[in-house]
Amino acid sequence: MTYQDPKIKIHVAAPDVSRASQTIFGLDTDVIIKAMMGDESATTYLADYANMTMKARKNIKPVLKQAATIYDGTKDINQAVLYLLKSAAKNGGQIVQMKGQGLVLNKQWMNFLEQQKQKVTNDLTEVDVKHAQQMNLLTAQHQVNLRLGDIAYRDKLTKMGNSAQQKLAAMQSQADKEYESARLAAIQRDGSQANLGTIPQRTLPGSVGGVSGGFNLSGITGAIGGFFRGVGNFFGRLIRSL
Known part of the structure; x- marks a missing residue:
């Protein structure tokens, strides 16, 4: 009797979800299965991906805080500049008027x-x-x-x-x-x-x-x-x- 190479059968089928997983997370079910089977290339990919994700998770809070600071600061700075410009326009006009009155x-x-x-x-x-x-x-x-x-x-x-x-x-x-x-x-x-x-x-x-x-x-x-x-x-x- 001739036997084919052994292969684990996956009976859970959800092709749309699999495509979504690939599109959203960059993970393919086949890659995960290969890594489970000890495939070095697939394992390397998953390990690198996991390490990158873990590092990002650690930096999420400070990065979000910094980004929020930049957003809020930029808003406040621009509001301050607008206030100064309005003040300059108002007072500058009055100074020019006073100068003219002096002349x-x-x-x-x-x-x-x-x-x-x-x-x-x-x-x-x-x-x-x-x-x-x-x-x-x-x-x-x-x-x-x-x-x-x-x-x-x-x-x-x-x-x-x-x-x-x-x-x-x-x-x-x-x-x-x-x-x-x-x-x-x-x-x-x-x-x-x-x-x-x-x-x-x-x-x-x-x-x-x-x-x-x-x-x-x-x-x-x-x-x-x-x-x-x-x-x-x-x-x-x-x-x-x-």
Whole structure:
């Protein structure tokens, strides 16, 4: 009698499940049977697969935790960036608006000084004409009054100039405080990594009374100074002629 090679018969048949097992898990029933029979290749495959799966199971919890941290962190970071962008847009617009208002205020001040200079020039011209017409009628008392008026007028103009310097000095002082606050906030936030060079420092050219950084009052004090000199020269000529 001739016998065929022995073969274990598998009576449990579920072809669809077997195909699903192959597709989902990468395991074929034949491979498992061969490994049971001591087939080295099948055994190696199953052992490697099992070791890889075991290693993955050990790492599941920390990996999932790390992945969840990345997901949550990425969400939070993007929310923070969005908040910063909204804040930058809002505050940046307000800063630009304030800067524009400052320029308008400065222009209005310069126009005011120019108007005052022109007005005084016109007034002095009118006074000069009247003086020429009434020169012969002036008494000693009139001369004294003119001298007193000259002193009072000079004092008034000096106070107006000092007031302008004080106002602009106060504006510069406020700007310096805002700059220092911005620097401190950046250092508190970023420490040694703070990029202080990007913080804008608002200054005006020139200086007033020792204000740090200073700003230029040439457009204002120059006009007032020239105006004072013009007034002084006029009254000087007027008084000398008396």
